[in-house]
Amino acid sequence: GDSVTQMEGPVTLSEEAFLTINCTYTATGYPSLFWYVQYPGEGLQLLLKATKADDKGSNKGFEATYRKETTSFHLEKGSVQVSDSAVYFCALSPPYGGSQGNLIFGKGTKLSVKP
Amino acid sequence: DAEITQSPRHKITETGRQVTLACHQTWNHNNMFWYRQDLGHGLRLIHYSYGVQDTNKGEVSDGYSVSRSNTEDLPLTLESAASSQTSVYFCASSFGGRAGELFFGEGSRLTVL
Secondary structure, eight states: OOEEEEOOSOEEEETTOOEEEOEEEEOSSOOEEEEEEEOTTSOEEEEEEEOSTTOEEEETTEEEEOBTTTTBOOEEESSOOGGGOEEEEEEEEOSSTTOTTOOEEOOOEEEEEEO | OOOEEEEOSEEEEOTTOOEEEEEEESSOOSEEEEEEEETTTEEEEEEEEEETTEEEEOTTOTTEEEOOSSSSBOOEEESSOOGGGOEEEEEEEEOSSTTOOOEEOOOEEEEEO
């Protein structure tokens, strides 16, 4: 079945460091891909998304490119801040009919940024 | 502003008791979802609904039920709570479509003793 695999955490970085969180997926056809972020004590919120191959999603300095050839959607940010400390979830929306936004999530990667 | 709210935010109960977690959204979204979040498992889908009177089982539906009598609400019921159901529960909603954004509530932390 469809699945999402994220790199294991936690990830600890110093402020202004470069961030990469790896995400790969398994799916038939062309799913939509998402990154969600969960700040402490809150629900998840959409960070960025891409709906077709080679699309780049971006928001708040974060970017991710939909790579069909490597089935990947890695999250990157050039210079992290303490306020980016959170848990990041990669997710996919299956391409087959009837899914209507039913997302499949990875296990999450906890990021801690130190001053 | 439109929103999605869950209640209670925290609950402690005993094994065998019936528990209902409420979820209410004011976006008029067709789709509503219940997930549970556990360390090492991420988010797992419990039940979901694509509209009034429609309910579907997710990946981990055993021991849970939902009903959808109107657009705004999707209560989650644990018929006989078990310690394995200690978790954080998230409700979410979306308008629809496979590229649609999910909007999440703030979560309900349930402890079953």
